[in-house]
Amino acid sequence: MILVQWRDDYSVGARSVDDEHKALIGRINRLYDQLMVEDDPLAVSTFFESLIKAITEHFLREERFMRERGYDQLPQHREDYERLLDEIEALTDEFDRNEEAGREDLAMRIDGWLSDHFETHDARLEEVFDRRKN
Numbered sequence: 001m002i003l004v005q006w007r008d009d010y011s012v013g014a015r016s017v018d019d020e021h022k023a024l025i026g027r028i029n030r031l032y033d034q035l036m037v038e039d040d041p042l043a044v045s046t047f048f049e050s051l052i053k054a055i056t057e058h059f060l061r062e063e064r065f066m067r068e069r070g071y072d073q074l075p076q077h078r079e080d081y082e083r084l085l086d087e088i089e090a091l092t093d094e095f096d097r098n099e100e101a102g103r104e105d106l107a108m109r110i111d112g113w114l115s116d117h118f119e120t121h122d123a124r125l126e127e128v129f130d131r132r133k134n
Contacts, residue, residue: 003032004111010118012125017065021118024058028110044099048092052085066125077121084113 004025011018028051035047059081066074087109095102 001033001036002029003107004028004114007115010114012118012122014125017062017122017125020058020061021114021122024054025114027054032106044095045092048088048095052088055081055084055088062122071125073121073124080117080121084117087113 006022006025010021012021031047031050031054035043038046040046059078063074063078066077071077091102091106091109094105
């Protein structure tokens with residue numbers, strides 16, 4: 001089952017960043033697929049723990065990429081990731097209260113956050129690096 005679908009408008013034009021984002025989306029979808037087939041009550045908490053781990057690992061790699069290139073918006077970028085992690089914590093609580101509604105909200109929030117983040121914060125990466133090349 002797919003929670004988030006890669007879209008061309010997610011591309012920031014930097015192949016390494018786009019590949020990283022595709023891998024993150026793939027990992028999110030694999031985790032979600034596991035959640036959908038598990039009957040284990042611990043599956044939800046395992047899913048969210050794994051999701052937070054995947055996003056954190058992604059951010060650390062992306063942050064290194066930005067730092068190596070002198071990206072000037074790193075603090076704002078970090079704040080956006082922290083906001084996502086806070087939202088995931090809230091989603092965990094929603095799942096505990098109403099799993100079905102939580103599933104729908106999960107898809108909307110994750111897809112919405114990825115779309116917004118890729119199109120704003122990460123898209124700026126390409127602009128900044130292209131300007132520095134010229």
